[in-house]
Amino acid sequence: MNESILSVEHLTKRYGENTILEDVSFSVARGEVIVIVGPSGCGKSTLLRCLNALEPIQGGEIRLDGETVDSGAKDLTRLRQRIGMVFQSYELFPHMSVLNNILIAPVQVQKRDREEVKAEALELLERVGLSAKKDAYPRELSGGQKQRVAIVRALCMHPEVLLFDEVTAALDPEMVREVLDVILDLAREGKTMLIVTHEMSFARAIADRVFFLDNGGIVEQGKPADFFDHPQTERARQFLRTFEFESVK
Amino acid sequence: MNWEFIIKYLPLNRKAAWLTLRLGLLGIALSTLIGLFCAAVRYYRIPVLHPLVRVYIEISRNTPLLIQLFFIYYGLPKIGIPTDPASCGVAGLSFLGGSYMAEAFRSGLESVEAIQTESAYALGMSRFQTLRFIILPQAAAVSVPAFMANVIFLLKETSVFSAVSLMDLMFTAKDLIGLYYKTTERLFLLVAFYLVILLPVSLLGTVLERRLRYAGSGT
Numbered sequence: 001m002n003e004s005i006l007s008v009e010h011l012t013k014r015y016g017e018n019t020i021l022e023d024v025s026f027s028v029a030r031g032e033v034i035v036i037v038g039p040s041g042c043g044k045s046t047l048l049r050c051l052n053a054l055e056p057i058q059g060g061e062i063r064l065d066g067e068t069v070d071s072g073a074k075d076l077t078r079l080r081q082r083i084g085m086v087f088q089s090y091e092l093f094p095h096m097s098v099l100n101n102i103l104i105a106p107v108q109v110q111k112r113d114r115e116e117v118k119a120e121a122l123e124l125l126e127r128v129g130l131s132a133k134k135d136a137y138p139r140e141l142s143g144g145q146k147q148r149v150a151i152v153r154a155l156c157m158h159p160e161v162l163l164f165d166e167v168t169a170a171l172d173p174e175m176v177r178e179v180l181d182v183i184l185d186l187a188r189e190g191k192t193m194l195i196v197t198h199e200m201s202f203a204r205a206i207a208d209r210v211f212f213l214d215n216g217g218i219v220e221q222g223k224p225a226d227f228f229d230h231p232q233t234e235r236a237r238q239f240l241r242t243f244e245f246e247s248v249k
Numbered sequence: 250m251n252w253e254f255i256i257k258y259l260p261l262n263r264k265a266a267w268l269t270l271r272l273g274l275l276g277i278a279l280s281t282l283i284g285l286f287c288a289a290v291r292y293y294r295i296p297v298l299h300p301l302v303r304v305y306i307e308i309s310r311n312t313p314l315l316i317q318l319f320f321i322y323y324g325l326p327k328i329g330i331p332t333d334p335a336s337c338g339v340a341g342l343s344f345l346g347g348s349y350m351a352e353a354f355r356s357g358l359e360s361v362e363a364i365q366t367e368s369a370y371a372l373g374m375s376r377f378q379t380l381r382f383i384i385l386p387q388a389a390a391v392s393v394p395a396f397m398a399n400v401i402f403l404l405k406e407t408s409v410f411s412a413v414s415l416m417d418l419m420f421t422a423k424d425l426i427g428l429y430y431k432t433t434e435r436l437f438l439l440v441a442f443y444l445v446i447l448l449p450v451s452l453l454g455t456v457l458e459r460r461l462r463y464a465g466s467g468t
Contacts, residue, residue, distance in 0.1 A: 077374065087371075093369075095386045095387055104372075105369075109373045
């Protein structure tokens with residue numbers, strides 16, 4: 001495997017008395033695609049949110065390319081620019097056009113040349129099939145379109161790691177595919193990604209490694225074929241069974 | 250209806266209307282500044298100031314302007330601060346309006362969901378950039394209807410100024426009624442002048458609301 005770009009050591013996250021994540025450790029190699037699955041409430045999303053310091057952590061250490069990600073750090077904004085995140089609810093800025101949604105951070109935060117970023121943004125929009133929507137407002141887009149714009153917005157910052165937090169969970173079934181195809185494309189390009197999802201066949205297709213998270217810890221991890229076909233733990237077996245249906249006829 | 254009387258006293262009314270408008274707008278401008286400050290204190294829960302602002306808002310919103318004016322007009326000289334009717338009127342209106350504006354702005358700020366802020370942070374924006382580019386534009390759109398309602402409310406409240414002997418519209422009307430007993434004409438003029446001031450403001454509010462409607466709605 002390549003060198004590690006992201007490492008998490010003994011991460012502990014608590015909300016008051018409630019422990020959400022306990023002693024979670026793993027590392028991610030450059031270009032690796034990690035899919036995190038697990039029952040709802042197991043801390044998958046919280047784990048992602050800790051990685052770009054949207055959540056302060058109570059123990060352990062997260063390092064991006066050797067630099068510590070700390071929610072109190074002075075250069076936090078600089079670190080966050082290197083970690084892109086896409087949310088379940090898209091979170092486009094409703095008062096800005098598609099293009100401005102994409103341009104605002106590269107231009108204002110990274111101080112890059114507007115025309116240069118715009119050219120890149122248009123190219124990416126073209127790739128996700130949305131160049132015709134560049135001047136549209138988020139309210140005029142379908143869920144799947146919004147999510148593709150959100151992905152382009154994250155990509156334009158040139159992040160080294162991309163986090164996807166259940167990005168298709170709020171979408172109508174027929175729109176899930178168009179978003180997943182974009183992410184599959186990014187995997188082919190060799191982007192480093194951590195993906196939280198409930199789409200098991202997608203997970204199987206895209207993951208280099210699958211993490212099964214339960215009760216605040218990584219219970220099982222492995223190659224997708226191993227995990228989905230031969231889960232080692234009873235909890236993982238139980239979880240995977242919830243996606244299967246017995247024939248009723 | 251005695252039209253001659255109406256025409257004769259139009260100039261006096263214009264003067265009074267001008268005074269009402271001037272003091273009203275000054276008071277509204279100060280109210281807006283106080284409101285922005287208080288809304289920011291409450292939104293960011295700034296320690297020490299936060300509870301003080303709450304006390305101010307409760308007092309200001311739950312007492313009538315007339316009483317507030319009396320306090321300022323008759324009370325302040327007792328502790329050695331001289332007052333004159335005009336600054337007293339502006340001060341009273343600002344004291345009252347500040348709290349209403351604060352609540353209008355706060356509801357705008359709080360209408361912007363926390364995850365929008367997180368989304369901006371995830372893009373590497375600083376707190377200030379997030380406020381400027383993401384929170385304020387959306388909050389402003391939501392605040393406009395309440396803000397305009399407050400402007401109209403405060404302009405109408407200026408009718409209480411006559412109580413501290415300001416020669417505003419209401420004072421002029423009462424004065425002339427007392428002198429000439431032309432009640433119908435006087436009250437007609439009074440209503441007409443308030444409408445002349447308030448209708449354009451109301452119209453401006455509608456236009457603003459329509460233009461900003463989409464800014465805050467839906468992701």
